Amino acid sequence: MTTAVTTAAGAVKLKPKEYRSAIEPTWCPGCGDYAVTAAICNALSANGVDPDNAVIVSGIGCSSRLPLWMRTFGFHSAHGRAIPVAVGMKVSRPELTIAVTIGDGDAFAIGGNHIPNAARRNIDMTLIVMDNGVYGLTKNQNSPTSREGLPGSLMPFGNIDAPINVLAFLLTYGATFVAQAFAGNPKQTGEIIGRAMTHKGFSYVNVLSPCPTFNKVDTFEYYRPRVQDIPADHDTGDLLKAIGIAEHALDHQKNPEGKVPIGLLYQTQKPVFAEKVDALKTKYKGTDTPDWEKILDGYKGH
Amino acid sequence: MAIDLTITIAGEGGEGVISSGDFLMQAATRAGMEVVTFKSFPSEIKGGYALSQLRISDEKILSQGDGFNILVAFNGEAYSINKPLLTPGTVLVWDGPHGDFEPEAIPGVTMYNVPMTHISKQELKNPIAKNMVAMGSVAGLFGVPMDSLKASVAAKFKRKGQEVIDFNYAALQAGYDYVKQNHKKTDPFTFPPARPAKDVITLEGNQAIALGAVVAGCRFYPVYPITPATSVGNYLSELILKVNGFVYQTEDEIAAIAAAIGASYVGIKSFTATSGPGVSLMTELLGLAAMAEIPLVIVDVQRGGPSTGMPTKHEQSDLFITAHGGHGDVPKIVLAAADVEECFYLTIEAFNLAEKYQIPVFLLSDASLSLRVEAIKRPDIKSIRIVNRDAARSAVDPKEFMRYKNTPSGISTMGVPGVPGSAYAATGLEHSEDCGPRTSAETKTNMTEKRWRKLDRIEEETSPIEREGDADADVGIISWGLTQTMVREAVVRLRKKGHKVAALYPKVLWPVPVRQIEAFAASVKTVLVPEANVQGQFAELIRSKTSVVPVKQTLYRGEPFLPKEIEAKVEELINANAAVPA
Numbered sequence: 051m052t053t054a055v056t057t058a059a060g061a062v063k064l065k066p067k068e069y070r071s072a073i074e075p076t077w078c079p080g081c082g083d084y085a086v087t088a089a090i091c092n093a094l095s096a097n098g099v100d101p102d103n104a105v106i107v108s109g110i111g112c113s114s115r116l117p118l119w120m121r122t123f124g125f126h127s128a129h130g131r132a133i134p135v136a137v138g139m140k141v142s143r144p145e146l147t148i149a150v151t152i153g154d155g156d157a158f159a160i161g162g163n164h165i166p167n168a169a170r171r172n173i174d175m176t177l178i179v180m181d182n183g184v185y186g187l188t189k190n191q192n193s194p195t196s197r198e199g200l201p202g203s204l205m206p207f208g209n210i211d212a213p214i215n216v217l218a219f220l221l222t223y224g225a226t227f228v229a230q231a232f233a234g235n236p237k238q239t240g241e242i243i244g245r246a247m248t249h250k251g252f253s254y255v256n257v258l259s260p261c262p263t264f265n266k267v268d269t270f271e272y273y274r275p276r277v278q279d280i281p282a283d284h285d286t287g288d289l290l291k292a293i294g295i296a297e298h299a300l301d302h303q304k305n306p307e308g309k310v311p312i313g314l315l316y317q318t319q320k321p322v323f324a325e326k327v328d329a330l331k332t333k334y335k336g337t338d339t340p341d342w343e344k345i346l347d348g349y350k351g352h
Numbered sequence: 353m354a355i356d357l358t359i360t361i362a363g364e365g366g367e368g369v370i371s372s373g374d375f376l377m378q379a380a381t382r383a384g385m386e387v388v389t390f391k392s393f394p395s396e397i398k399g400g401y402a403l404s405q406l407r408i409s410d411e412k413i414l415s416q417g418d419g420f421n422i423l424v425a426f427n428g429e430a431y432s433i434n435k436p437l438l439t440p441g442t443v444l445v446w447d448g449p450h451g452d453f454e455p456e457a458i459p460g461v462t463m464y465n466v467p468m469t470h471i472s473k474q475e476l477k478n479p480i481a482k483n484m485v486a487m488g489s490v491a492g493l494f495g496v497p498m499d500s501l502k503a504s505v506a507a508k509f510k511r512k513g514q515e516v517i518d519f520n521y522a523a524l525q526a527g528y529d530y531v532k533q534n535h536k537k538t539d540p541f542t543f544p545p546a547r548p549a550k551d552v553i554t555l556e557g558n559q560a561i562a563l564g565a566v567v568a569g570c571r572f573y574p575v576y577p578i579t580p581a582t583s584v585g586n587y588l589s590e591l592i593l594k595v596n597g598f599v600y601q602t603e604d605e606i607a608a609i610a611a612a613i614g615a616s617y618v619g620i621k622s623f624t625a626t627s628g629p630g631v632s633l634m635t636e637l638l639g640l641a642a643m644a645e646i647p648l649v650i651v652d653v654q655r656g657g658p659s660t661g662m663p664t665k666h667e668q669s670d671l672f673i674t675a676h677g678g679h680g681d682v683p684k685i686v687l688a689a690a691d692v693e694e695c696f697y698l699t700i701e702a703f704n705l706a707e708k709y710q711i712p713v714f715l716l717s718d719a720s721l722s723l724r725v726e727a728i729k730r731p732d733i734k735s736i737r738i739v740n741r742d743a744a745r746s747a748v749d750p751k752e753f754m755r756y757k758n759t760p761s762g763i764s765t766m767g768v769p770g771v772p773g774s775a776y777a778a779t780g781l782e783h784s785e786d787c788g789p790r791t792s793a794e795t796k797t798n799m800t801e802k803r804w805r806k807l808d809r810i811e812e813e814t815s816p817i818e819r820e821g822d823a824d825a826d827v828g829i830i831s832w833g834l835t836q837t838m839v840r841e842a843v844v845r846l847r848k849k850g851h852k853v854a855a856l857y858p859k860v861l862w863p864v865p866v867r868q869i870e871a872f873a874a875s876v877k878t879v880l881v882p883e884a885n886v887q888g889q890f891a892e893l894i895r896s897k898t899s900v901v902p903v904k905q906t907l908y909r910g911e912p913f914l915p916k917e918i919e920a921k922v923e924e925l926i927n928a929n930a931a932v933p934a
Binding site for chain 1 (some may be wrong): 594
């Protein structure tokens, strides 16, 4: 530690609205991301997170403005790079609470190679993707989660690509907590995000967060009759069963009877990255007051 | 210099050329000598031409020199490549008979054959012993202490067991015995006798960067492997754990710079090292660090470019991208190290400048310097100045705290997670003093000037640039990076010949130290800028920022300058000036 002063990151008692900064969101009326912001505030409040010891990191895009509305520390970074910025924070100061809030283009297109490497290492942070299946800030292009046929400005004739099954991706990447939420139910979304943040390890919440301006198909009205809570008797420790749910998570796009699964698909406990780093520091007798002369003696030989 | 001996070992990659050079280097260091090494090999795991050169002296060595006194040629290719350098007075130790070549007699060149391949294959039944046979013969011919070579063998093969060590001892002895029984020494070269070892530490260029970073307070090193920067991380991986830090291997260079920015944001000194292609990938985020005002250090161990270029070869061609890289107006600082000692101290300087000004700072090294081994004066760690950023250290009033306060120096207090009241949201968007995104003309103008004001005082606040040579020189040389070591040697030789020559050795290349370059140029008739890139990148920066119009001397063959090439260019300029009627 060189400069930072760390206070005990103990539980604090703040109301959800006390996690908001003075800056008002600039999203379109009816945007799902308002509900996600409220859900995150609810989760932080319920978990007693100290805003002075929490950082919310984002990339670029409509949803990535979120840290600016928050009174925690925040970093509105670069398109696609929120995850490695957050990884740098968490690995160098594991005592901090770190969450990443980004959109589906940021997560799965430009920043697609960062998720597997944070997930497989089980870095103890929460990734919240606000999934609206569209690039909003650049005004309506298809994203990796856009359904087939959805028109965008670069494919006015309709999306010719198949969407990524993000839940299946995260499960196979090795995330130790994978859930899906719907912005149309902010209370439940807050509870799921709250659970994700208390999970020890890499947690992922895919929030279906409709864009009322550019995605006229995947709307609140579309999702409401289709969302379905994952049954209470689902074994969340069973990876294959979780993949089974993920496998059918996009069926609704082709099949009118298809349902959108909401809730926790999978959770398991594995050693987190920081524990392995700590063990190495112990093994190498890591100290904050090194004996420089002893270190220099190591370069005398050759 | 009473002693000035250069030995070159050349052969095929994988034959132990590089480790042979290391053993001789260790023997010289143990004998209390100054040592400078130069290594060159292709970007292959095995095969291709490899060279290890070692210059030994009882005084400070200025550069790697022009050639060699002794060549040890492991094969015909090594002989052919170096044949032009086999001038009268030099010695050739060659593999034969039963090798793949037979050298022709050259007047004045002493030649000793040693059947290195034959002895290792036929007598020792293992071709891998070839370099040990060669080293044994070098010990026998030139008096390198066998004890020292054996100590190096024992250290290198300690983990492989006594049997392997004994086998290598036998190979050394076989080479030694061969020359004692078959050759009468006729050359004048002998390895210097041991003298009391100086208070030095021996470091490779990239190792000095690793050590410097830890001394500077770096506790996080996110990195993606790339030649020739990779070994910085190899040297750091265990060292940094001893000071509670960590080396984190990322998925690409973009993630490496992003993670360094993230760590620095939360108050942990962090850096990454890379080479040309990695710098290209990182360029976008330089702007983020500059915009969000996050201290950031990047070491660029330059290699031959563009594209994949020549990953193991010397070039100084990343000055433009490091000075100008990044979209928009990105303030940053670029330093360049000339030798191993500077790799250590300038790494610390890079951290100090990044911390003070909260901007990206590049340190340039290169492929040759990355592998160069030097014995440097043992640093007095306690006396080294370490700068820490202006950061909130105890609770602040959140209503008063303005992260990007527009101060006269351009520097404002950083918030740090854990310090109550200092929370702020950093952003790459243009923003007001209190972080709010803004697009007003006033904010854009004021904040751009705030960020750029930081560069105003760099020249005044960094060490004065060293100048050497005549006060009223005919030719004044300005150089940077490793080329400075060759310039030093050329200047000594030229002045010995009676020429009026001077040199300036800047370490901060960007922002260009305008005042001192103007003053230097005013004191000399002609300014020469030798550098290893085709465009004359530093000469161009000097032209664009000062009134000076330098003569360029450019080289782009993947190898460093030789001192004699700079010497010849200076003499050419002096003669041309003399030819002009007054």
